[in-house]
Every structure is written in structure tokens, then in C-alpha cells.
Amino acid sequence: MNLRAPVTLLDVAQRAGVSVATASRVLNGGDRVPRPELQERVKAAADELGYTPNAQAQALAKSSTNVVGILVHDIEDPYFAAIANGVMRAADERNLLVMMASTFRDAEREIAYLASLRAQRARAAVMIGSRRTDEESLARTASEVSSFLNSGAGLALVSQSGMPAHTIEPDNRAGAAELARSLAGQGWRKFGILGGPDALATARDRRDGFVAGLADSGLEPVAIQAGDFTRDGGYAAVEQLLDRGVELDCLFAVNDVMAVGAMSALRARGVDVPGQLGVAGFDDIATLRDVWPGLTTVRLPLEQMGRRALELAIEGGEATTETFKAEVVLRESTARS
DSSP states (O other), X not given: OOOOOOOOHHHHHHHHTSOHHHHHHHHHOOSSOOOHHHHHHHHHHHHHHTOOOOHHHHHHHHTSOSEEEEEESOTTSHHHHHHHHHHHHHHHHTTOEEEEEEXXXXXXXXXXXXXXXXXXXXSEEEEEOOOBOOHHHHHHHHHHHHHHHHTTOEEEEESOTTXXXXXXXXXXXXXXXXXXXXXXXXXXXOEEEEOOOTTBHHHHHHHHHHHHHXXXXXXXXXXXXXXXXXXXXXXXHHHHHHHHTOOOSEEEESSHHHHHHHHHHHXXXXXXXXXXXXXXXXXXXXXXXXXXXXXXEEEOOHHHHHHHHHHHHHHOSSOOEEEEOOEEEOOGGGOOO
């Protein structure tokens, strides 16, 4: 059986009556753009012969691919998933291919993934995570960020300020402070805070913002309990507070998944929400629609944040920081009878 040899760039060039270099510039891209009439001849010849451009050749011609990388701390977390969804939708509208990796909040893995995207000539990347406070890992990350940008690729970060790249920042402190003032205005007085890991700046900013908001109302937290930034972390943190016998009437968790875990622990202990204890979170993740009682929280435009991050990464230019405002959403979990 005779197999037909694949059509080459040389075949297209000969059919169009142009040089191989000209055919490559038309079909693979590059800095120099041939005259319109030459472009038409080359494209017509490629169509007639059924030529398919080589992706690696296109990358070399353009110094990049059409690949966009997404590095996310934990794709199972609805907060990160919603932002990544915004990035992916914006990329799809631009006919860009998305490669996504979960770093599991490991700084070395994040750096390695970004270096891999640089080696593969990715066009851009979006890093979605909670900024760490470890100076050594921050310095290593900043060094790879600079190398990535120097390669000609674009980059934007979400919730990771302090890097030499475009940054999308949710207004965590202001949102948490406004939530504290709103809850105090409802009559809650004895607050416990599920503070998340101290090494994550996002958790610290929300905790500190809530404490500042309480101070504006003449209050201070009765207890602050650290825990993992997860549903199970919230569950365990509440159990510790209950075992200590801390007297509370309202709990604030620094993210919604911790709040959902806290509500599960309270149900297991027979504590009524909000009858005996109010509960509030932060983020307004989509899965809250299935939670009862409805969770009071702070809403962030997560998908919009992802979309804008992709836009900034593609646009390039001087590094900028854009802050997205947060909005308090009061629901049944803190309703006073």
C-alpha cells in the first residue's frame, strides 16, 4: 500500500512560486509580513495541497506559541477554580490553548512550572494563589518571574502582590472590615475568628481587616484560631474552639470553605446556626447555593478577576496593580431572631 508523503513547506513554496522563507512568514508568522498578493498565493497553495502548519515552526517564527499557562494553588478550592474559569473563558475567546497546573501551595513546584512554561515558549501565564510571607521563597519566585518576562512572555498574578508583573488584588482588608462592622451592627458581640494559616498573606489580611472593623465598633475578638485554608481546616478549628469552651455568639472564617467546614462541625455538635452561633465567610463561592442556612460572606468578582488577569498578561507593558472591591452579602447564617 502506497502512503502519500506529507506536504512540506517546500511544496507550498514551489506551488506558489515564492521562496521557502516567504512561505514560512505567511503560514508560521514572524516579524516581516510579505505583500498581500504573496500572502494570497501562499495561502491558496497551502489550501490546494492540504498543508498543515507545524506548531514548532510557528513557535520559532513568532518566538512564542499560542499556549497560556495557568498556575493555581489548589484547583479543588472553588475560589481558585472560579478565577481559573475566568482565565480560560478569556483565553478561549482569543483562540489560545490553556495548560493548567496545580502547585498545591508549594513554592518550588510553582517556580518549576513557570520555568517549564518559559522553556516551552508560552505566550503568557497567569499565577493564581495566596501570597506567601516567606522571604526566601518570595525572592526565588520573583527571580523566575523576571526571567519569564525577559523571555518575551506576558504574566499576571492574582492575589500575589510584590512581584514585578501585572497584579490583580482583591480588597481583602476592606471587605473583611466592612463585614465586621455589618455584623456588629446586627447585634453580634462575641466574635471568634478562624484565621487560616499565618504564612498566607490573604488569610492574614482578612483576619486583620476583620479585627480592625471590630475595633471601629468598639469590639475585639474573643478568640482567634488558626487552621488550614480548607473545609477540613475549618471543621478542626471549630472543634478546638468548642473543646476550649470559648464563649462566642458569632464566627468569622477567612474563606468560605473554612466556614462550610465550621458549619458542619457545629451541626455535628448540635449547635444551631444562627440560633446559638452566627457564621460568616469570605469569597461568595458558587457552591454556597447548596449550603443551608445561606452563608453570610464577602463577595468577590472571581471570574472577572481571572478575565482581567488574562487580558493584562496578553497586553504586556509596564507592571500595574488593579484592585477589585469586595461586597458584603448578609444571609441567613447571621440572621438575628
